Amino acid sequence: MDAIELLLTRQSSPRLVAPAPNAEQLNTILSAAIRVPDHAGLNPWEFIVASGDGLAKLGQLFVNASAAEGSDESTQAKMANMPQRAPMVITVVAKVVEHAKVPALEQHLAVGCACMAMQQAAFALGLGGIWRTGGLAFNRVLHQDLGLRDNDQIIGFLYLGTPAVTAPIKPTKLATDVVRYL
Ligand SMILES: Cc1cc2nc3c(=O)[nH]c(=O)nc-3n(C[C@H](O)[C@H](O)[C@H](O)COP(=O)(O)O)c2cc1C
Numbered sequence: 001m002d003a004i005e006l007l008l009t010r011q012s013s014p015r016l017v018a019p020a021p022n023a024e025q026l027n028t029i030l031s032a033a034i035r036v037p038d039h040a041g042l043n044p045w046e047f048i049v050a051s052g053d054g055l056a057k058l059g060q061l062f063v064n065a066s067a068a069e070g071s072d073e074s075t076q077a078k079m080a081n082m083p084q085r086a087p088m089v090i091t092v093v094a095k096v097v098e099h100a101k102v103p104a105l106e107q108h109l110a111v112g113c114a115c116m117a118m119q120q121a122a123f124a125l126g127l128g129g130i131w132r133t134g135g136l137a138f139n140r141v142l143h144q145d146l147g148l149r150d151n152d153q154i155i156g157f158l159y160l161g162t163p164a165v166t167a168p169i170k171p172t173k174l175a176t177d178v179v180r181y182l
Pocket residue numbers: 010011012013130131132133134155156
Protein backbone atom coordinates (compact mmCIF):
# COMPACT_ATOMS: atom_id res chain seq x y z
CA MET A 1 0.00 0.00 0.00
CA ASP A 2 1.24 3.47 -0.87
CA ALA A 3 2.30 5.40 2.25
CA ILE A 4 0.10 8.43 1.59
CA GLU A 5 -2.87 6.21 0.83
CA LEU A 6 -2.27 4.50 4.18
CA LEU A 7 -2.14 7.80 6.05
CA LEU A 8 -5.29 9.14 4.37
CA THR A 9 -7.41 5.99 4.62
CA ARG A 10 -6.36 4.33 7.90
CA GLN A 11 -9.24 3.56 10.16
CA SER A 12 -10.02 1.41 13.15
CA SER A 13 -11.71 -1.98 13.10
CA PRO A 14 -13.74 -2.55 16.28
CA ARG A 15 -14.83 -6.06 15.20
CA LEU A 16 -11.85 -8.35 14.81
CA VAL A 17 -11.61 -12.10 14.23
CA ALA A 18 -8.88 -14.69 13.60
CA PRO A 19 -6.36 -14.92 12.14
CA ALA A 20 -4.17 -12.80 14.36
CA PRO A 21 -1.00 -11.33 12.91
CA ASN A 22 1.39 -14.20 12.21
CA ALA A 23 4.95 -14.18 13.57
CA GLU A 24 6.36 -12.32 10.57
CA GLN A 25 3.54 -9.77 10.58
CA LEU A 26 3.91 -9.25 14.33
CA ASN A 27 7.61 -8.66 13.88
CA THR A 28 6.84 -6.04 11.22
CA ILE A 29 4.25 -4.39 13.48
CA LEU A 30 6.63 -4.26 16.47
CA SER A 31 9.48 -3.02 14.27
CA ALA A 32 7.24 -0.16 13.11
CA ALA A 33 6.51 0.64 16.76
CA ILE A 34 10.12 1.14 17.74
CA ARG A 35 10.87 3.17 14.61
CA VAL A 36 8.91 6.19 15.86
CA PRO A 37 10.46 9.47 17.08
CA ASP A 38 12.10 8.85 20.45
CA HIS A 39 13.71 11.89 22.09
CA ALA A 40 17.18 10.93 23.38
CA GLY A 41 16.65 7.33 22.29
CA LEU A 42 15.21 6.28 25.63
CA ASN A 43 13.22 3.32 24.29
CA PRO A 44 10.52 4.22 26.82
CA TRP A 45 8.22 1.32 25.90
CA GLU A 46 7.25 -2.24 26.48
CA PHE A 47 4.78 -4.30 24.45
CA ILE A 48 2.97 -7.14 26.23
CA VAL A 49 1.51 -9.43 23.59
CA ALA A 50 -1.46 -11.68 24.38
CA SER A 51 -2.91 -14.24 21.97
CA GLY A 52 -4.22 -17.78 22.38
CA ASP A 53 -4.16 -18.67 26.10
CA GLY A 54 -2.67 -15.24 26.78
CA LEU A 55 -6.05 -13.65 26.10
CA ALA A 56 -7.65 -15.58 28.96
CA LYS A 57 -4.72 -14.64 31.22
CA LEU A 58 -5.17 -10.98 30.33
CA GLY A 59 -8.92 -11.34 30.95
CA GLN A 60 -8.20 -12.72 34.43
CA LEU A 61 -5.95 -9.75 35.15
CA PHE A 62 -8.78 -7.46 34.04
CA VAL A 63 -11.13 -9.29 36.41
CA ASN A 64 -8.70 -8.93 39.34
CA ALA A 65 -8.25 -5.25 38.59
CA SER A 66 -11.94 -4.59 38.40
CA ALA A 67 -12.70 -6.71 41.50
CA ALA A 68 -10.22 -4.56 43.45
CA GLU A 69 -12.46 -1.61 42.67
CA GLY A 70 -15.48 -3.50 44.05
CA SER A 71 -17.09 -4.43 40.73
CA ASP A 72 -20.06 -6.79 40.65
CA GLU A 73 -20.12 -10.25 39.04
CA SER A 74 -21.64 -9.16 35.76
CA THR A 75 -18.97 -6.48 35.33
CA GLN A 76 -16.28 -9.03 36.11
CA ALA A 77 -17.71 -11.43 33.51
CA LYS A 78 -17.56 -8.62 30.98
CA MET A 79 -13.96 -7.89 31.97
CA ALA A 80 -12.98 -11.54 31.51
CA ASN A 81 -14.27 -11.46 27.95
CA MET A 82 -12.87 -8.10 26.92
CA PRO A 83 -9.60 -9.42 25.45
CA GLN A 84 -11.58 -12.03 23.50
CA ARG A 85 -12.79 -9.27 21.19
CA ALA A 86 -9.72 -9.86 19.03
CA PRO A 87 -7.27 -12.71 18.45
CA MET A 88 -4.39 -10.56 19.71
CA VAL A 89 -4.13 -7.74 22.23
CA ILE A 90 -0.94 -5.78 22.75
CA THR A 91 -0.76 -3.86 26.00
CA VAL A 92 1.34 -0.81 25.15
CA VAL A 93 3.26 0.50 28.14
CA ALA A 94 5.24 3.68 28.64
CA LYS A 95 8.26 2.84 30.82
CA VAL A 96 9.03 6.37 31.89
CA VAL A 97 12.59 7.14 32.95
CA GLU A 98 13.95 10.20 34.70
CA HIS A 99 15.71 12.41 32.15
CA ALA A 100 16.91 15.99 32.38
CA LYS A 101 15.64 16.93 28.91
CA VAL A 102 12.81 14.49 28.24
CA PRO A 103 9.80 14.91 30.53
CA ALA A 104 7.29 12.11 31.06
CA LEU A 105 4.86 13.78 28.64
CA GLU A 106 7.29 13.39 25.75
CA GLN A 107 7.85 9.75 26.63
CA HIS A 108 4.09 9.16 26.72
CA LEU A 109 3.78 10.84 23.33
CA ALA A 110 6.51 8.63 21.87
CA VAL A 111 4.70 5.53 23.07
CA GLY A 112 1.43 6.90 21.64
CA CYS A 113 3.23 7.22 18.31
CA ALA A 114 4.35 3.60 18.68
CA CYS A 115 0.75 2.51 19.25
CA MET A 116 -0.35 4.42 16.16
CA ALA A 117 2.52 3.05 14.07
CA MET A 118 1.48 -0.49 15.00
CA GLN A 119 -2.10 0.14 13.95
CA GLN A 120 -0.92 1.64 10.68
CA ALA A 121 1.42 -1.29 10.03
CA ALA A 122 -1.42 -3.73 10.70
CA PHE A 123 -3.69 -1.79 8.34
CA ALA A 124 -1.01 -1.77 5.62
CA LEU A 125 -0.66 -5.54 6.02
CA GLY A 126 -4.38 -5.98 5.36
CA LEU A 127 -5.12 -6.59 9.04
CA GLY A 128 -7.15 -4.41 11.37
CA GLY A 129 -6.86 -2.92 14.82
CA ILE A 130 -8.33 -0.59 17.35
CA TRP A 131 -6.64 1.37 20.14
CA ARG A 132 -8.60 1.17 23.37
CA THR A 133 -7.98 2.43 26.88
CA GLY A 134 -10.74 2.83 29.50
CA GLY A 135 -10.27 2.81 33.26
CA LEU A 136 -8.15 -0.34 33.14
CA ALA A 137 -5.30 1.60 31.56
CA PHE A 138 -5.05 3.57 34.80
CA ASN A 139 -5.86 0.77 37.23
CA ARG A 140 -3.00 0.38 39.72
CA VAL A 141 -3.81 -3.26 40.47
CA LEU A 142 -3.54 -4.14 36.78
CA HIS A 143 -0.27 -2.20 36.64
CA GLN A 144 1.09 -4.19 39.58
CA ASP A 145 -0.11 -7.53 38.18
CA LEU A 146 1.65 -6.75 34.89
CA GLY A 147 4.83 -5.92 36.79
CA LEU A 148 4.77 -2.22 35.98
CA ARG A 149 6.63 0.31 38.09
CA ASP A 150 5.09 3.39 39.73
CA ASN A 151 5.93 5.77 36.87
CA ASP A 152 4.87 3.37 34.11
CA GLN A 153 1.64 4.00 32.25
CA ILE A 154 -0.51 1.86 29.99
CA ILE A 155 -0.92 3.98 26.86
CA GLY A 156 -3.38 1.60 25.28
CA PHE A 157 -4.57 -1.87 24.54
CA LEU A 158 -4.11 -2.40 20.82
CA TYR A 159 -6.60 -4.99 19.63
CA LEU A 160 -5.37 -6.65 16.42
CA GLY A 161 -6.74 -9.22 14.03
CA THR A 162 -8.65 -9.57 10.82
CA PRO A 163 -11.55 -7.16 10.30
CA ALA A 164 -14.84 -9.06 10.67
CA VAL A 165 -16.40 -6.83 8.07
CA THR A 166 -14.89 -4.76 5.31
CA ALA A 167 -16.03 -1.34 6.42
CA PRO A 168 -16.22 1.35 3.77
CA ILE A 169 -13.44 3.90 4.11
CA LYS A 170 -14.81 6.90 6.01
CA PRO A 171 -15.16 10.21 4.16
CA THR A 172 -12.07 12.36 4.00
CA LYS A 173 -11.89 14.91 6.83
CA LEU A 174 -11.29 18.55 5.98
CA ALA A 175 -8.07 19.86 7.53
CA THR A 176 -9.08 23.42 6.67
CA ASP A 177 -11.38 23.51 9.71
CA VAL A 178 -8.51 23.04 12.16
CA VAL A 179 -5.63 24.95 10.67
CA ARG A 180 -4.65 28.62 10.60
CA TYR A 181 -1.67 30.35 9.13
CA LEU A 182 0.45 33.16 10.53
C1 LIG B 1 -5.71 7.29 23.53
C2 LIG B 1 -6.93 6.70 22.87
C3 LIG B 1 -7.77 5.91 23.59
C4 LIG B 1 -8.92 5.36 23.02
N1 LIG B 1 -9.74 4.55 23.76
C5 LIG B 1 -10.81 3.99 23.19
C6 LIG B 1 -11.62 3.08 23.92
O1 LIG B 1 -11.37 2.76 25.07
N2 LIG B 1 -12.71 2.56 23.30
C7 LIG B 1 -13.02 2.89 22.00
O2 LIG B 1 -14.02 2.38 21.48
N3 LIG B 1 -12.26 3.74 21.28
C8 LIG B 1 -11.17 4.30 21.84
N4 LIG B 1 -10.38 5.14 21.12
C9 LIG B 1 -10.81 5.54 19.75
C10 LIG B 1 -10.52 4.46 18.71
O3 LIG B 1 -9.18 4.01 18.79
C11 LIG B 1 -10.76 5.00 17.27
O4 LIG B 1 -9.82 5.99 16.98
C12 LIG B 1 -12.16 5.57 17.09
O5 LIG B 1 -13.08 4.52 17.22
C13 LIG B 1 -12.34 6.26 15.72
O6 LIG B 1 -12.08 5.36 14.70
P1 LIG B 1 -11.03 5.67 13.53
O7 LIG B 1 -9.67 5.40 14.12
O8 LIG B 1 -11.43 4.71 12.44
O9 LIG B 1 -11.21 7.10 13.13
C14 LIG B 1 -9.22 5.65 21.67
C15 LIG B 1 -8.32 6.44 20.92
C16 LIG B 1 -7.20 6.96 21.51
C17 LIG B 1 -6.24 7.80 20.69
